[in-house]
Amino acid sequence: MTVNNAGTISSTDASGFGIIGGIVTVTGNTGSILAGGANGIGIKSNSNADITNGAGGLISGGMTGIDAFNLVTVNNAGTISGTSATGFSYGISASTVNVTANTGTISGVGGGVGGSTVNVTANTGGITGSAFGIAAATLATVNNAGTISGTGADSVGISASTGGGTVNVTANTGTISGGSGGIQADTVKVAANAKTITGGVFGIGAQTLATLNKRRHHLGHGCE
Amino acid sequence: MPAPSRARARGSGGITGGTVNVTANTGTISGVLAGIGAADVNVTANTGTITGGANGIHAATLATVDNAGTISGTDTGGIGIFAGTGTVNVTANTGTISGVLAGIGAADVNVTANTAASRVARSASALAVAA
Numbered sequence: 001m002t003v004n005n006a007g008t009i010s011s012t013d014a015s016g017f018g019i020i021g022g023i024v025t026v027t028g029n030t031g032s033i034l035a036g037g038a039n040g041i042g043i044k045s046n047s048n049a050d051i052t053n054g055a056g057g058l059i060s061g062g063m064t065g066i067d068a069f070n071l072v073t074v075n076n077a078g079t080i081s082g083t084s085a086t087g088f089s090y091g092i093s094a095s096t097v098n099v100t101a102n103t104g105t106i107s108g109v110g111g112g113v114g115g116s117t118v119n120v121t122a123n124t125g126g127i128t129g130s131a132f133g134i135a136a137a138t139l140a141t142v143n144n145a146g147t148i149s150g151t152g153a154d155s156v157g158i159s160a161s162t163g164g165g166t167v168n169v170t171a172n173t174g175t176i177s178g179g180s181g182g183i184q185a186d187t188v189k190v191a192a193n194a195k196t197i198t199g200g201v202f203g204i205g206a207q208t209l210a211t212l213n214k215r216r217h218h219l220g221h222g223c224e
Numbered sequence: 225m226p227a228p229s230r231a232r233a234r235g236s237g238g239i240t241g242g243t244v245n246v247t248a249n250t251g252t253i254s255g256v257l258a259g260i261g262a263a264d265v266n267v268t269a270n271t272g273t274i275t276g277g278a279n280g281i282h283a284a285t286l287a288t289v290d291n292a293g294t295i296s297g298t299d300t301g302g303i304g305i306f307a308g309t310g311t312v313n314v315t316a317n318t319g320t321i322s323g324v325l326a327g328i329g330a331a332d333v334n335v336t337a338n339t340a341a342s343r344v345a346r347s348a349s350a351l352a353v354a355a
Contacts, residue, residue, distance in 0.1 A: 162242065174250070181255065188244040188262070193272070195251040202255035202276070206242025206262035 002027060005057075010034040012049070015219045020044040024068075027080070029057040031100070038062040045069065051089070053078045053104070061089075064108070068094035072109070075101045076125070082108035092116045101128065102146070111135045112148070123148065123174070129155070133178070136160045140185075141168045142176075150178035153200070160185035172197065181205045249274065249293070258282045259295075267291065271318070279303050285310040287330075289317075297323035304328060314338065318332075 083090030
């Protein structure tokens, strides 16, 4: 399925899709692809998807903006969002997510981008979520010149599984932040940070919050 | 919807290990509690700022640091680099490592190249606190 859209493609069903197919290619979108139901998905691929969302384009779903079973490659200059507050919504979700360029906004009420493997090779825009900016079960590789943030009180900017996951920040000239932590994983590699990595508890963490808090209390911050 | 189960990697939990490698920092890494916290922390080229309220760097086991910038723990009781019963190796310091309580605190502290112009603020009580 190949789509080039400048109008509106939408579903209103609670579990509907703006577009659903096997291999889905969107060569350009300057209009709206919407699935506004609480469990809706703007673009759903049961295989791989390659999505180009132009400036002014909107891809949005209650549950997920774009969801692919295997691989999704995204070049975004517009807005991609998961909007439902009743579930854990993502802007983009797939087993492997490659964001080759983002100058726009990718957001979810839960997470901006989620997958087993997430690669963000050029972000000058915003990737945000209330729990995570980016969440990867296994590996997140990020080159950031924009903003990647978790906006909630217990949120993390970039997270990989603390049970063996890795976050590689190849370059950061922007801001990576979270209400709890900027980056958290079992292994964190920061090759070049030239600006800001910050969190409400830790900037970069690969350790339990409880351990840090125990140390804080031991040092006379209130408990012992 | 696969992502919620695939990507369940929250900030609150349950690990006791982990490694953080920072190979170049010219910016700021900060946290209200700690700038960097992990079992093992390696900072090989810091010309920027790593700071936290309790600790700039908190390592449960080993912290290895080459510093030309600023590493600090800013709260009352704060320690710049802390490793508890573990080890802190400062392989080079031409910058500032500081804390309100101590610059460095650990059971085993090795500073192999601290230039006269630089400053490691370490109180006499640091090791006692760490132990």
